[in-house]
Amino acid sequence: MIAPITQIFGEDITVDGIWEMDRAYPQWFGARNDISNNEFWHLRVVCEAAKSTEENPLTPAAEKDKIEKARDAALKNLKA
Numbered sequence: 001m002i003a004p005i006t007q008i009f010g011e012d013i014t015v016d017g018i019w020e021m022d023r024a025y026p027q028w029f030g031a032r033n034d035i036s037n038n039e040f041w042h043l044r045v046v047c048e049a050a051k052s053t054e055e056n057p058l059t060p061a062a063e064k065d066k067i068e069k070a071r072d073a074a075l076k077n078l079k080a
Contacts, residue, residue, distance in 0.1 A: 003025075003028065005025045005027050005028075006027055006028075007027060007028060007029070007030045008028050009028055009029050009030070011030055013029070015029075039078055042074060042078070043071060043074050043075070043078075046070045046071065046073075046074040047067050047070060047071055047074075049070065050063070050066045050067040050069075050070035050071075051063060051066075051067065
């Protein structure tokens with residue numbers, strides 16, 4: 001079976017285990033290849049702002065969580 005290079009999985013999917021396949025495309029999971037330079041810049045700025053600083057030190061796990069939440073919120077805003 002051949003799957004198209006479009007989103008085929010929902011946004012709330014968790015993939016686990018070992019897959020026996022010769023390739024997987026990011027677009028299957030909702031990755032976009034049409035993101036503009038402005039959208040990319042916005043995502044980068046949001047993620048950079050969520051990083052640990054001297055004024056607001058975070059543990060590595062807390063920093064990762066904060067960056068992921070900031071990224072997810074920015075992506076939802078871009079979709080709107």
